[in-house]
Amino acid sequence: MKGFLIASVRSGAGKTTVSLGLMAALARRGMKVAPAKCGPDYIDPAFHAAAAGRPGVNLDSWAMTPAQVAGLAARQAEDADLLVAEGLMGLFDGVGHQAGRTGSSADIAAALGLKVLLVLDVTGQSTSAAAVALGAKLLDPRLTILGVVLNRVGSERHRRLCSEAIEALGLPVLGALPRNTAVELPERHLGLVQAEEMGDLRRRLDALADFVGQHVDINRLIELCNDVPVSMGATAAEPLPPPGQRIALARDAAFSFVYPHHLAAWRAAGAEILPFSPLAGEPPDPTADVCWLPGGYPELHAGTLAAADHFLSGLRMFAAERPVHGECGGYMVLGAGLVDAGGTRHAMAGLLGLETSYEKRRLHLGYRRARLLSDGPLGPAGAVLSGHEFHYASILATGNDAPLAEVADAHGGAPAPDGSRRGLVTGSFFHVIARMD
Template sequence: MKGFLVASVRSGAGKTTLSLGLMAALARRGLKVAPAKCGPDYIDPAFHAAAARRPGVNLDSWAMTPAQVAGLAAHQAEGADLLVAEGLMGLFDGVGHEPGRTGSSADIAAALGLKVLLVLDVTGQSTSAAAVALGAKLLDPRLTIVGIVLNRVGSERHRRLCTEAVEALGLPVLGALPRETAVELPERHLGLVQAEETDDLRRRLDALGDFVERHVEIGRLIELCGDAETPIATASAPLLSPPGQRIALARDAAFSFVYPHHLAAWRAAGAEILPFSPLADEGPDPTADVCWLPGGYPELHAGAIAAADGFLGGLRAFASAKPVHGECGGYMVLGAGLVDASGIRHAMASLLGLETSYEKRRLHLGYRRARLFSSGPLGPEGAVLSGHEFHYATILTIGSDDPLADVSDAHGGAPGPDGSRRGTVSGSFFHAIARMD
């Protein structure tokens, strides 16, 4: 595999700006770029796909087995000239202590033989940037840092001081990005606004490509990655089996958090995806075998969902005979009610007893391991799944429904019952990433 991984030592240092700009610029040069995102992020891959003009994928060393990571990466890189991966948080940040299975970007780079392009936010420092670069160079002997890109450079003198200090370590500085707010993408409480909601997305990505072209030595970067080609396993490993042959999938601005690898695997297995829009008052196709409500931003559209009689009626009719599963936002919509940020309660589908509130916000974040109590769309009874939870909703009441799974976190906490199931309907706040058993 030939490519590199864009990383930093902390969040907010410029990974996404640099990654999208490089993907757009490389694709514009006629290269076939295979984009990837480290970790459980479900927003960035859509931006990657738009910038690279090829579908994105998630690679996660905690939630996926090494065989699953290798199989996904091999499939993603097939037919591409270069794999460009964007890291998460800081390069070495992860959970647990099992070698190669911490969920860190460093694990992915090491497993796939990808060199690391390190972006350093040099705000408020100059020569001290070299200390950060040196630490990154020495901390993990599995990694090779191909070069440094300085970010938020204030002046030519600032650039020169940082560059001289870093290059004295034997690390090439391949670019210096000036402070520029015009190329920043809009954000909201879960990160970036979704790609399909971003105004003038193509123009924004072209501007990012221009920005990176002006300030990064892209040709030199490609040359330095020229000897980084590493063969990887091509055998695929199962992640999550299709929940049915024909899958009715809610898909619009309120329901969009679906991992690309699930849709690709389901289609590869012969399943048919039947998208519908609850915000357009569409119900699931009654000929489908199963209905899947993914996460998204239902709290921003709660009034419209509550008024969508066609969607809610169609969903209830479907659930009377066939399986329905909701993840995170989809789980909230399956519940009895959702209180929005202004304190107004909106009636939801009432297929589960769950009541949630965004007026009382509390961050829930982290990996999850779940063992299913009964068979359903996620798998058979006893199946073990890895997943991730990231939301601000507060549960007001879970109701009297049975729990979906026995769930634990990545930090050794005792497992406990979580999620809900009632008849053919199930839901949970964790997004399933892969089946582990």
Template sequence: MKGFLIASVRSGAGKTTLSLGLMAALARRGRKVAPVKCGPDYIDPAFHAAAAGRPSVNLDSWAMTTEQVAGLASRQIEGADLLVAEGLMGLFDGVGHVAGHTGSSADIAATLGLKVLLVLDVTGQSTSAAAVALGAKLLDPRLTILGVVLNRVGSERHRRLCTEAIEALGLPVIGALPRETTIELPERHLGLVQAEETSDLRQRLDGLADFVERHIDIDRLIDLCSDVALSTRTTDAPLPPPGQRIALARDAAFSFVYPHHLTAWRAAGAEILPFSPLANEAPDRTADVCWLPGGYPELQAGALSAADGFLAGLRAFAADRPVHGECGGYMVLGMGLVDAAGTRHAMAGLLGLETSYEKRRLHLGYRRAKLLSDGPLGPAGAVLTGHEFHYASIVTIGNDAPLAEVADAHGSAPTPDGSRRGSVSGSFFHVIARVD
């Protein structure tokens, strides 16, 4: 079982382009690719699944224990013959100073014994690209750079100058991608436009595979990559199922669910009952818990506000069973949501929260939460790790009790966060794992 991790020294250097192109090219060669995404990201794993033909999984060294990372990776490679991991941000970028638990892609590579395929955007440089490659090679002694892919190469001379300088360091250059804007995937404010919304996704992935096949020596890459350093050990679900029968909102407004949660819940015997609020569907009355994940409710606020069947069904469900909302789901549980144009849309009214996108403000980062009461996320006192990533502003939190005491990854004092009222709870916090 071999594998490698695709990384760069910064965001926007071409990791996703190369990752999707390689996954698609390898899959059509008949390789059984096990895709992995480092860090907190909902959108890229759906593209991985489409490219590789197999579900992806998120691995996070800050939010998960080493045992959870290894257990999820062990299950991910079952039935596969090649693990392909996509890093986040820069290879070494993370938080805190706990060795091996910074949330960086480097930590995942070290934990799994993966060599690194380094993507370098060489725009505006030639020989100087070797200095960047050398820094990546030397900075972390746990890692081995298996090779380099040059991205946004302007000419054959440009490619030659970069390649000669980097290979003089003993690092093989196994490909050079020219500047090409026609293969870029559409984006919006939280990243790529979601896979299920990209109508020509298969055509785009085939184009990426063709692009990578033309410019990357894939056979040499496979020869250079390492064995995955995993035992067969497994671990309990990072987040136990919130119920035996889970009504899960699932459509363009509610799509941010981590694959490792759904896989683990099903493995624990739970049944997932998807429903679409945008299609005016209510949660299944036979479910014992309702989960409203994050997504893009701000883009669908008018349709959600007009979905009387969904809202009435949700209120009826909440009368005697737990309902939990994460981020976008939390906003829909509130009184109202103001969209980017300044129009207010009435929401479910199950919590006192009012939110607005009229003046966007980025909220981003890891969070550690201690629950203040029993609920779908666990018992009072349970400790959860996760993250926030949204642009909404809170107009008013209302008079509801807080859900948890929450701190960031930088040593801040815990503060009350989220809302709970009766059997209804929510917060902007996306849960990755339970670590108590």
């Protein structure tokens, strides 16, 4: 099996356009494409799955152990012809200084032996693009640049000037995408609008496949790929053991941020996942052992959730006898109230004392390391978890609830109490990626 990693030197340069276009074009050719996403991202893997026709996976060198990365990659590569990984941010962007464990796309490429397809946005430059390509080629000796795809090319002359300068470095230019806003995907405050919310997703993916297929030499790209030296026998401890045998999982447009590797690991361990839709007024299955409310966009549906009496009463009844955990958006819904962007307060489940607001947005972003302070769905007291936080909510109050964990960031800050627990109910803005113990 062959593979490669698609990266750029900054966010917004066109990685997702190229990734989705290539995945869809390759799948259209009948190839079995195994998609992967570097770093903490819930939204892109759903698009990858739709484009490639098989589930995606996240690979994270900061939040996962090397064994977990290798094990997940090996599982993802089973029965595939081509592993296609999309990077995050810039190719070398990460945190900390531990070699190979910074969370960067470069770490994943090096760990899995993937060559890099470099996407360069050449807006406002021509020959100078070669300097950027040369820097990417030389900065990390672990990496090999497979080739370059130019993005947002303004004219044939523009393409020629960029290509000639880059190919003089010994780097093949495998494609040049003209400026085309028609193929751009809609976005909102946490990234792309979710795949499941796009009624015309298939049409958009077909258009991306046409666009990339027309302007990228896919045959040459495949020829330049190397075999992926991922051991098919690689095994690793599951990133997160299932929180119960039967898991009631909130799943709709308000609750959709679930890592594919968690669902796969839970099912592989024999757990049964029982999805339900709070937006449709559905309560958690009363026969489940545990209820999990993932993150998503409850702030966009606060009025509907506040009026979902059947869901809220069923959730409260469930929480009286069995564990309930909420991550980020799920945490907010477990709280007492949520103030939307317009300043209107909506009563939530009231199972925790948390009060949150989107009226005055503030970005919270970064990796987190957490040590649990009590037993619960995430694991036993003392368990160490890695993950991330990404939201714009402001905390107005937390009530008198005990903290869920001691949490530290990735930059050496002192651990501090975070999250909430009351009875069998727990919650935090912290999204779990893996257990580290």
